[in-house]
Amino acid sequence: MHDLAGMRIGYGFDSHAFKPGVPLVLGGMRIEHTEGLAGHSDGDVLLHAITDALLGAVSAGDIGTFFPPSDDRWKGAASSIFLETALEEIATAGYRIVNLDCVLILQRPKIVPIAGDMRARVAELLNVPAGDVGIKAKTPEGLNQDGVAVAHVTVLLEALAEPEEPKRMTATIEDDAEVEVVVRSLMGETHDLRRLGRKPAFDSDDLT
Numbered sequence: 001m002h003d004l005a006g007m008r009i010g011y012g013f014d015s016h017a018f019k020p021g022v023p024l025v026l027g028g029m030r031i032e033h034t035e036g037l038a039g040h041s042d043g044d045v046l047l048h049a050i051t052d053a054l055l056g057a058v059s060a061g062d063i064g065t066f067f068p069p070s071d072d073r074w075k076g077a078a079s080s081i082f083l084e085t086a087l088e089e090i091a092t093a094g095y096r097i098v099n100l101d102c103v104l105i106l107q108r109p110k111i112v113p114i115a116g117d118m119r120a121r122v123a124e125l126l127n128v129p130a131g132d133v134g135i136k137a138k139t140p141e142g143l144n145q146d147g148v149a150v151a152h153v154t155v156l157l158e159a160l161a162e163p164e165e166p167k168r169m170t171a172t173i174e175d176d177a178e179v180e181v182v183v184r185s186l187m188g189e190t191h192d193l194r195r196l197g198r199k200p201a202f203d204s205d206d207l208t
């Protein structure tokens with residue numbers, strides 16, 4: 001059962017235009033297609049939206065905060081690097097992924113035949129079971145954006161369990177008299193109630 005008080009939701013969106021002459025990378029997978037997605041990195045619109053959803057869930061800014069397009073280090077970079085950084089951010093904030101749900105909107109290629117592989121790849125990159133990743137694909141009906149790939153992602157996080165305080169198993173004995181009481185107790189000597197200055201409630205001889 002999840003503790004609702006320790007949960008956070010995140011939402012991410014991204015879009016990239018299709019462009020001839022570059023490989024298509026979606027969900028961390030290289031996909032055979034006539035064109036790829038334009039972008040400073042590998043153009044993986046799905047991983048970018050997941051990264052933003054994760055960062056947003058812990059109020060850690062967005063992908064551009066960590067990887068500004070002006071920085072040449074990220075030119076052509078695999079977008080899994082962005083995802084790793086977002087995972088570090090949520091772990092540092094004290095959270096882990098419960099599940100995420102993704103919507104891809106693009107005219108081509110068809111995602112249905114590869115959705116299972118994509119789900120497994122995204123789950124692998126996030127280190128979660130495939131059952132915690134939803135991937136749905138839509139065509140952009142009526143949107144007039146056939147040359148664009150769009151991704152929307154929601155993610156749910158829960159707080160990591162805090163380590164329990166170790167229980168104290170020791171007792172403190174202050175002086176010699178206390179030590180004697182403890183030792184005699186352990187030896188069974190104090191079972192004689194008269195030695196403690198108390199009278200038994202009845203004399204055992206009366207039990208006839």
Ligand code: MG
Nearest residue numbers: 014015045048
């Ligand atoms: Mg992007």
